[in-house]
């Protein structure tokens with residue numbers, strides 16, 4: 866899987882933080898949502914669908930599609946609704962490796 870960023874920021878970020886995604890340290894702009902930061906870092910898959918295990922990542926960036934689901938501290942979260950912070954540890958989201966938390970996943974496939 867390519868890790869070339871899909872998007873480039875018009876401005877160079879001045880402040881960055883280090884987060885972990887599936888055990889890999891990523892230095893990302895401090896002012897972005899987690900979904901935007903992962904895209905900027907070249908991450909192109911953050912979850913798989915429960916039925917076919919198809920790859921998904923952020924799509925709507927506004928809390929509607931749920932394609933950005935990730936696991937943070939064992940809880941399913943929408944990456945577009947979480948701001949990055951130093952030391953944030955994130956795991957990709959796969960059916961069966963998480964607790965639903967307060968989010969119900971929409972059907973897919």
Ligand code: FES
Pocket residue numbers: 900922923924925926927928929930931932933934943944945946
């Ligand atoms: S990108 Fe659609 S809900 Fe997060």
